[in-house]
Amino acid sequence: MDPEVSDPADLIAFDTLLSAEELALRDEVRQFVRAEIKPNIARWYEDARFPLEIVPELGRRGLLGMHLTGHGCAGRSAVEYGLAAAELEAGDSGLRTFVSVQGSLAMTAIAKHGSDEQRDEWLPRLAAGQAIGCFALTEPSAGSDPSSMKTYALRDGAGPNAGWVLSGTKRWIGLASVADVAVVWAQTDDGVRGFLVPTLTKGFTAMAIEPKLSMRASIQCDVVLDEVRLPADAVLPGAQGLRGPFSCLNEARYGITWGAMGAARDAFEDALAYSKERLQFDRPLAGYQLTQQKLVDMALEINKGFLLALHLGRLKDVGKLEPHQISAGKLNNCREAIEICREARTILGGNGITLDYSPLRHANNLESVRTYEGTDEVHTLILGQRLTGVAAFR
Structure with a gap:
């Protein structure tokens, strides 16, 4: 690709710092964004709509959870993921945000902290774009200080098989109104824990925040958790505390x-x-x-x-x-x-x-x-x- 056409801002021969594989991945994503996103983004932004129809294509191209390995994930390097993120955001921040919420937040939480059963159930579908995930941490009064979150999860009964009851509110949760599963972080008697909440669970409600002056071609939501009852195995076993x-x-x-x-x-x-x-x-x-x-x-x-x-x-x-x-x-x-x-x-x-x-x-x-x-x-x-x-x- 002619550098004068592809990167007119490049004054330092940046591409010489990249491998052939990295360049190929970068150019593939760039071509996708130029062909499928840029001709349409003004309309999507004006209409305040994220194009859900492109999600399966993002999965087919290996862009969802691309830095993860196994369960249908592409296993790409950190540099390759970064190059893809730059090209996606050249299209629109809403596009890169979708990939980030799905892959860097929801899928990473499951991959790093989930059980084998949780990984097997969700990661292949999320990687393929057959399901959408969200990551519910921020609250109306707990943004920069998540340690002050008020969402709480109580044990529902006694014994190792006791389930959980989640109650609280979250705000600015990307994709929540279109997600199939939410990774919800809540206070418990043993500190902050993460929970996998199928969004059809009774008591889970997500409402898109509108109107917005920014990120219009993206979805951010208020989430209400009204005594959401979950089984014992809904908790992410590998995560305890804010780490x-x-x-x-x-x-x-x-x-x-x-x-x-x-x-x-x-x-x-x-x-x-x-x-x-x-x-x-x-x-x-x-x-x-x-x-x-x-x-x-x-x-x-x-x-x-x-x-x-x-x-x-x-x-x-x-x-x-x-x-x-x-x-x-x-x-x-x-x-x-x-x-x-x-x-x-x-x-x-x-x-x-x-x-x-x-x-x-x-x-x-x-x-x-x-x-x-x-x-x-x-x-x-x-x-x-x-x-x-x-x-x-x-």
Whole structure:
């Protein structure tokens, strides 16, 4: 693929850092997004609709739980997953978010913390896109501080075969209204535990949050758990305490490090192409020094962001990636991506507020991406603790 066509922002021959297998995977996902997503995303965004009809295709392409091995999962590397996340988010944050919620959150929770029976029951269907999962951690009053969650699970009876009764509310739960199974985190007498809740279970209700100014081609929900009764084996046996959900959140945060740069690159490409065609004072915008400075500054940050993401991916693939390093990637790349998208919009002028162009749509979406899986403030404090040795969260 001609690099001038595929990556006009690339100033450093980034592709030379990738293997043939990584490039092939990246190009396959890029082609899918350009053919199936980009021609339709403006309409989906305007209609506030996530296209559920593409879910089986995501499964067929091995993009659901792609970093997991076995049970029908593709077993791809961390770098390959990141490259795919960047291409998906170049289409729209809602698309990458679906893959993240399904694979990095719900499927990872089952794969890491579930029983053999739970893995056998759910992972093949989720990997194939035959079922949809969600991950219910955040609550109306417990976002950045999940330890304050009020959802509670009580034993329903006595003895090892006693079931559970879940009660509580969750908010901003991606895919909950279309999911077949929910991974629900709740306080118990033994600390925070995870539960697999089929969404048809009596007492489980999910309602889409509308209207939204961001992530319109995506599904986020309020969830009510009204004395949801579950069998004893609904609990995830391998997760106790907040380390369980945090291990899944780190998978999602890693994907965002790549995905945000995909959105930024797509916004840059729209602005670059427009600047070459739009005439002002009988010259293309690209011929003015101020425009070139904007384009250069954007391209430099995109290149640096992808280098950071790749470095984290290489560390992850050899088992050396640490949580604070994920925070560095998520914080930096989201912060830079949203500024790039806003700057790209300025090159488009008034036309940039329409859905004919991607920068403002990406910027609006990134307002959500910047907030979920840890706000700027939370990741700043994680890094501050790493630098100083002093926790400053409270």
